[in-house]
Amino acid sequence: MSESEGAIAPKFDVIVVGAGPAGVAAATVCARAGLETIVFERGRKPGVKNVMGGVLYTRPTAEVFGEFWKDAPLERCVIEQNAWILTEDSAIKLGYRSRQFAEDIPNSFTVLRVRIDEYFAQQAEAAGALIINETKVDEVLQEDGRAAGVRTGRPEGEVYAPIVIIAEGVNCELTKALDMQSDLRLEDAASTVKEIIRLDREVIEDRFSLGPEEGATIEMYGASTQGMLGTAFLYTNQESISLGVGVLLADAVKDHTTPFDMLKQLKQHPVVAPLIAGGESGEYMSHLIPEGGYNRLPALFGHGVMVVGDAAQLVNGLHREGSNHAILSGKMAAETAIEAHEKGDFSAKTLHKYRQRLEKEAPTMNDLRKYRRATGFMERHPWMLSLYPQLAADSIADMMTVDPETKRTKQWNIVKDVIRRGWIPRMVWDAIDGGRSLI
């Protein structure tokens, strides 16, 4: 149904705003419990507005969508994960590969959001939720200080429910309008661009040494973002490669390199170029990633309202985990909505259980708390992604070069170079502050 088509019932048990993983997970769980559930999605269908790398983690997803890997439109099962540190023309590579990741319950899959979001939405509909596409929620309606429904762009577009679950994603306009979150700052979001590069299945499998359903991921640090705080990624799909790069806005504004140019430079990097050679450009896209984490959590709940997923900043950027926290937070908000309906109490007194669940039943809060000082650390040590990559690469190159110098002399030269540049105090501080902030 779209904004221009027919009327919908004016009253539901639960309204969900946004059909991303967080909203759809919430709607699925509510509908399964028999609650009359409606989801509004501004896109033509679920998924068309959404972008991720993306690696989807099986276990958290299965908590809502069961054995989805048996019939969902997945790309490849990730059996190899790599972290590369790039300098301008070289790479230090570290990776882990094991077939174990594909056995029993596979650990993770690469996905394309337009396909997977549609699949999740079908599960919600099968459970009995009503999904209304092409409909933007313009306002959360309030009565006596509690959320009571939403106003949409449809004619006669007001719909009421005692509970509204906001799953609107990173640009949290509704959450802000309810004063549950303040304006995002430059430190609170990373700007990303991504391109789909189409390649034959056999070429991908040859280049990355993969079997038919197997996939590999590469995260790239250092020169991939020109030393700015961010990462680049390359993930294998069935017949394409997802290549993207993201930088914290606070760092990006210091430089004139546009997101598009950064992606272009990544594609030209001598270590990356051969992996995508001969491909065809399939799509170019952009999206923000919430980076505020624990320090920037909104009010997660209020009277008649809960905020889930990216809208609540529930992303662990360091481990590229977002969809899992989105799904789990959706599930926990739904369980809280079910409890509220059983009690007939929709006030914050009941809905605060949502936060408790996130603390106790999911790794979400603990993980976010663990990394709450990570961004601050990087801001205090802006050279982390430029100085160390270059130093490490130079040292390795030197040790590997066979020339008249003895290995001992080479080692000593590296140490002397570090001392001469006056880096020792800085390195000690990096180590102490890094230990405090990240471990």
Added chain:
Amino acid sequence: MIAEDANQGLADKLYLVKYEIDEENCHLIIKDEETCRRCEEKPCIDRCPAEVYRWVEDEEILEVAYENCLECGACQIVCPYDNIDWSYPRGGFGVAYKYG
């Protein structure tokens, strides 16, 4: 589809993106043009992944090609004067990715 070639410009990339353009409404509104004139950095221009913002030198105005917008939201955050009245396009309009 076009052959992947590192020299392709942004226009080639945007050509691949599917949009449903809302001819009646612009969803990115500059609140006060004078503020943009005074703004030295104009970070909206460089931070936009789709070159939506362009400074027209002779007219001294910021041109907004909202039809190219990928709806990321960066411009709203980077504007030092909170001078962009930002919203998503109306339901059903705007970018519609094929892969995502």
